[in-house]
Amino acid sequence: MGELRIPAPVALMLAVLWKEDFASSQWRPALEVFGEALCESDTFDFDFSDYYTAEMGAKLKKKFLVFDRLIDPADLPEGKLTAMKIENRFQIADRRRVNLDPGYIDSAKLVLATTKNYDHRLYLGRGIYGDVQLRFRHGHYVTNEWTYTDYKRPAHLAFFEKAREKYRARLIEQSHRDEPHL
Numbered sequence: 001m002g003e004l005r006i007p008a009p010v011a012l013m014l015a016v017l018w019k020e021d022f023a024s025s026q027w028r029p030a031l032e033v034f035g036e037a038l039c040e041s042d043t044f045d046f047d048f049s050d051y052y053t054a055e056m057g058a059k060l061k062k063k064f065l066v067f068d069r070l071i072d073p074a075d076l077p078e079g080k081l082t083a084m085k086i087e088n089r090f091q092i093a094d095r096r097r098v099n100l101d102p103g104y105i106d107s108a109k110l111v112l113a114t115t116k117n118y119d120h121r122l123y124l125g126r127g128i129y130g131d132v133q134l135r136f137r138h139g140h141y142v143t144n145e146w147t148y149t150d151y152k153r154p155a156h157l158a159f160f161e162k163a164r165e166k167y168r169a170r171l172i173e174q175s176h177r178d179e180p181h182l
Contacts, residue, residue, distance in 0.1 A: 009070035010104035011167035017099040020059040027098045030086045035069035038166050041159045048149040055095050066163040077128035080113035105167050110134040120146055
């Protein structure tokens with residue numbers, strides 16, 4: 001019989017997609033609720049899919065942020081709900097100008113939160129599902145058949161590997177800080 005173990009805290013991550021004409025100086029301050037950025041990717045053109053075009057228009061930009069404040073992985077649904085509230089604040093005529101997809105990085109994987117159920121997603125509570133996008137194997141992230149195209153780019157895989165290293169260093173730093181001192 002297995003033993004119950006509390007999982008290690010995880011690094012909250014956020015994929016931010018926005019209209020090119022909606023300056024990051026407008027939406028960036030709203031992300032402070034998640035903490036300070038531990039690392040962030042370069043901004044790139046989101047030309048992998050037209051999924052958001054009808055709602056948000058063309059010429060979309062995207063970047064990934066990983067935050068320094070470690071969270072309980074069970075708090076991911078709350079992170080998604082917070083992200084949805086931020087999105088709603090910036091809507092015009094029921095159309096988002098920024099899309100925020102939270103997830104987390106731990107030592108073994110990158111998980112995204114979503115409101116959409118599918119055969120490879122697990123229900124986390126509060127209307128939110130978890131989707132393992134990347135798995136860490138033999139020193140590198142590997143993708144799944146359902147991994148989003150932009151997460152498969154070599155530059156983005158390298159970014160997530162770097163973010164994983166920073167997360168692990170942050171986890172060690174936090175565990176030393178939390179140790180009782182004599």
